[in-house]
Amino acid sequence: MPDKKLHLAAFVSAGPVSGSHAGWRHPEADGDLLSAAYYQNIGRLLEEGRFDLLFIADILAIPDTLGGSLNSQLRYGALGALRLDPLVVLSIIAGATKHLGLGATLSTTYAQPYVLARALATLDHLSGGRAAWNIVTSFQEAEARNFGLTEQLSREGRYERADEFLEVVTKLWNSWEDGALVRDRQTPLFADPARVHRIDHSGKWFNVRGPLNVSRLRKDVRSSSKLALRIVAAISLRDGPRSSS
Numbered sequence: 001m002p003d004k005k006l007h008l009a010a011f012v013s014a015g016p017v018s019g020s021h022a023g024w025r026h027p028e029a030d031g032d033l034l035s036a037a038y039y040q041n042i043g044r045l046l047e048e049g050r051f052d053l054l055f056i057a058d059i060l061a062i063p064d065t066l067g068g069s070l071n072s073q074l075r076y077g078a079l080g081a082l083r084l085d086p087l088v089v090l091s092i093i094a095g096a097t098k099h100l101g102l103g104a105t106l107s108t109t110y111a112q113p114y115v116l117a118r119a120l121a122t123l124d125h126l127s128g129g130r131a132a133w134n135i136v137t138s139f140q141e142a143e144a145r146n147f148g149l150t151e152q153l154s155r156e157g158r159y160e161r162a163d164e165f166l167e168v169v170t171k172l173w174n175s176w177e178d179g180a181l182v183r184d185r186q187t188p189l190f191a192d193p194a195r196v197h198r199i200d201h202s203g204k205w206f207n208v209r210g211p212l213n214v215s216r217l218r219k220d221v222r223s224s225s226k227l228a229l230r231i232v233a234a235i236s237l238r239d240g241p242r243s244s245s
Helices: 036-048 071-076 086-094 113-126 141-145 155-173 226-231
Strands: 009-013 053-057 101-107 131-136 181-184 189-191
Touching: 009 036, 036 053, 036 086, 053 086, 053 131, 086 101, 086 113, 101 113, 113 131, 113 155
Parallel strands: 009 053, 053 101, 101 131
Antiparallel strands: 181 189
């Protein structure tokens, strides 16, 4: 019978707590959560512990669901009290680790597909193909009010937008063919124009010409299946699970 392998993923918040809302008050807790060293140390510890993935959850507002007030979140340092940008934090961790997968929650509701596709492709390259995306739609009214809306989109609207968002992102990631980035100094030929394509997407939610101005991902994203993109990270871990030896 073949040996079974256990995959380990750490749920991390780029803020005061990840699990217990009182965690930041523990006498031995590292309180320097606004420093690069704090997150680099977390990444190193997880890598040494043979974790496959560090995953940062995120929201785009301080929750005010309790009586319409921010008081309880801020006063007690709850999960939503402070959230640093997960892509910036993961970029810092990428430089301090070699194998750890780097995943982030990134919402399709209040982002633009070109910006997100570019940021994730950048992280994927700089980390050697270790980036992963937890694809979500935002659901809190407080988030909507941070983006010029008086109320959030309907559930149907959020998922319809998300479907098209993923379609555009996938097209952008595939706008550079394999081998398009040549970097031949003698010719000279930096990138082959015949292998870089506009996407000319025109839809209900987005109109995007393309191509992306970041070259092809370390990990191919060829599937156009919306279901598959919802179920798995749109950028997979490049090297798969590592042995425990």
